[in-house]
Each structure stands twice: as C-alpha cells, then as structure tokens.
Amino acid sequence: MTTAPKVVQTLDCKGLLCPVPIIKLSKAVKAVQVGEVIEMLATDPGSVPDMEAFQRQTGHEIVSRDRQGEVFRFLVRKTK
Amino acid sequence: MGDRPKRLAMVASKGTLDMAYPPLILATTAVSMGWETGIFFTFYGLDILHKERVKHLQVSPIGNPAMPPPLAAMPGFKVPNLLGALPGMTAMATMMMQGWMAKAKMPTVTDMLDLCVDADVKLFACATTMGVMGIKQEDLIPAAQCAGATTFLDFAGDASVSLFI
Numbered sequence: 001m002t003t004a005p006k007v008v009q010t011l012d013c014k015g016l017l018c019p020v021p022i023i024k025l026s027k028a029v030k031a032v033q034v035g036e037v038i039e040m041l042a043t044d045p046g047s048v049p050d051m052e053a054f055q056r057q058t059g060h061e062i063v064s065r066d067r068q069g070e071v072f073r074f075l076v077r078k079t080k
Numbered sequence: 081m082g083d084r085p086k087r088l089a090m091v092a093s094k095g096t097l098d099m100a101y102p103p104l105i106l107a108t109t110a111v112s113m114g115w116e117t118g119i120f121f122t123f124y125g126l127d128i129l130h131k132e133r134v135k136h137l138q139v140s141p142i143g144n145p146a147m148p149p150p151l152a153a154m155p156g157f158k159v160p161n162l163l164g165a166l167p168g169m170t171a172m173a174t175m176m177m178q179g180w181m182a183k184a185k186m187p188t189v190t191d192m193l194d195l196c197v198d199a200d201v202k203l204f205a206c207a208t209t210m211g212v213m214g215i216k217q218e219d220l221i222p223a224a225q226c227a228g229a230t231t232f233l234d235f236a237g238d239a240s241v242s243l244f245i
Contacts, residue, residue, distance in 0.1 A: 017184050019109040021194060026112035057086075059112040 005063055005075055008032055010039040012055055016070060017044050020037045022054060029060055029078050037063065087116040089236035091244045095124030097137040097177055097189070103245045104128075104192035111199035116238075118202030120232040121224075125245075126209045129224040136188060137172040140164070147173050197223040204232050 001080075011028055012019035021042050028038050040051070050072050055062050064075040088110040092103040103119050110117045127133040141147045141164035150157055163169065181188070187195070196203065206222040209215070217226055236242050 011219060019105045019112070020099060020110045020185070020187065023108050054113060057115075 003076065005037040007028060007039040007075065008036045011043075013042045013047070014070065015022065015043055018046055021047055022050060025054065026058075029058075029076065032078055034078050034080060036078055038076045038078070040076060042072045042074070043070050045072075047074075051058065051076075084238075085114050085116050086110075087235075087238055088118070089191050089239035089242045090117075090119045090231070092121045093123050093245065095127035095137065096102035097139045097174055099245065100125075100128050100134075100137055100189045101186075101192070103243075104106060104196060106190065106201065106243070108127040108195045110241075111196075111201055113228070116202075117199075118198075118204060118232070118235045119196075120204040120206060120227075120229075120236075122206035122209050126206055126213070126220075128166045128189065128193065128214060129203060129205050130215065130222045131219060132220055134192070134193070137189060138170050139171040140170050141175045142170075148176060187211060193221065197221070202235065204235075 009028055009032060011021075011024055013015055016024075021040070021044065023077060025038070032038060040047075051062055051065070054060070055076075059079050061077045061079050062074055063077050064073075064074050088106065090106065092100070092105045094100070103125075107119055121129050127137065137170045139147060141159070142161065143160060144164070146162060147164075148159055164173075203221075203224050204227040205215075205217075205220055207226050207228045210217075210226060217224070
C-alpha cells in the first residue's frame with residue numbers, strides 16, 4: 001500500500017471488553033458507505049483474533065493492523 | 081458463505097448474574113456479525129426476561145469455590161465455603177461482581193438485553209416455565225415471545241451453532 005486509506009470515522013474502544021467493541025464496530029459499519037474505512041482502537045488483546053474472525057464472518061476487510069504500545073489499531077473497509 | 085446467514089440458537093437456563101452474561105454476550109456478538117440469533121429462556125433463565133427479577137439477579141458464593149476470589153496477596157487462601165451461607169454473603173458476592181463489571185465498563189444485563197431487542201434477537205420465553213412459575217406475559221419485557229420447545233427446535237433445527245447455557 002502506497003497511500004494510507006482515508007478514515008471516515010474513528011471508534012475509540014480503548015478500555016472496553018468483548019462484546020462491546022464488536023457491537024460498536026458493527027453499528028459503525030452499518031452507518032458508513034461501501035468502500036469507506038473505519039479506524040478502530042482497542043486495548044483488549046482479545047480484539048486481535050476477534051477482528052480477524054469479524055473479517056471472516058462479515059467479509060468486511062481489515063486493510064491495516066498495527067500496535068502502538070498498549071493500543072491495537074485496525075482499519076476496516078466496508079465491502080458490501 | 082452461503083446465501084442464508086448463519087444462525088445461533090441458545091438455551092439460557094440459569095438465573096444468576098454470572099450466568100446471564102454468556103448467552104447475552106454471544107447473542108450480541110452473533111448479531112453484530114450478521115447472524116440470526118435466538119435464545120430460549122427456560123426455568124430460572126426466564127428471570128432474565130422478567131421486568132423486575134432481572135434487576136435483582138445475584139451470584140452465590142455457596143458451592144462456588146471461585147467466589148469470593150482469593151486476595152492477590154494470598155492466592156492460596158480461600159474463604160471457607162461454609163461462610164458463604166452467612167447472611168449477606170450472597171449480596172456481597174453480587175456487589176463484588178457488579179463492581180468488577182462496572183469497573184471494566186461492561187454493560188449491565190439490562191443494557192445487554194436492550195441491545196438484543198434492538199438487534200432483533202428472538203427472545204423465546206419458555207411457555208412451560210411461565211405456567212409452572214405463574215409468570216404472565218405482562219411480567220416479561222415486551223419483546224419476549226411466549227413459545228414452547230417445538231418453536232425453539234423449529235428455529236434451532238437450522239442453526240449453525242446451538243448452545244445450552
């Protein structure tokens with residue numbers, strides 16, 4: 001990837017535990033347009049495998065994943 | 081992925097604070113992934129759909145060696161289970177659990193139930209339990225749907241995942 005995707009919304013889920021981040025992400029995905037990218041910030045280590053599972057189950061694509069200290073950052077693109 | 085969404089069918093049979101969470105966590109997660117989800121609330125589990133009783137769910141230290149948890153400074157020391165029978169111990173254990181949940185910013189059971197209602201989770205209220213315990217439809221939240229095992233199995237027959245909790 002040469003350019004960073006444009007983020008239309010940031011979901012701050014730092015300090016929140018399952019199932020709250022996925023519920024919030026699901027609501028956010030419903031509210032944006034296909035192709036748009038949501039940034040999701042989380043501190044729950046469970047969010048790492050959970051986000052991969054969310055991608056497999058929903059088809060929405062994780063276009064970027066990284067970690068800064070305690071914070072996991074995911075960029076999720078709505079695909080349909 | 082096929083044409084039809086996946087489906088999660090659960091039986092919630094426990095009416096304690098700790099056991100109310102797992103079916104509600106799984107249900108809200110499943111609908112967040114686009115799954116059809118239904119929960120059959122039976123026996124004490126029906127308290128979760130009860131307008132009043134859901135506010136008073138408790139966790140018992142009796143017969144539960146993990147509750148109350150040991151102090152970090154003394155991991156080997158357990159409160160003798162017999163002491164769990166003392167007056168106030170159930171209330172204390174319940175307050176402890178509510179405290180952990182609030183500290184972790186977890187939604188309350190009522191909040192979780194509202195999320196299920198908003199997401200169209202099917203909330204089946206066991207008809208037999210209602211009859212046996214004398215619970216009326218108006219005692220339950222409006223989204224609760226009185227149904228028998230036949231209705232639940234009709235729903236669960238097409239489930240990708242079925243759980244008894």
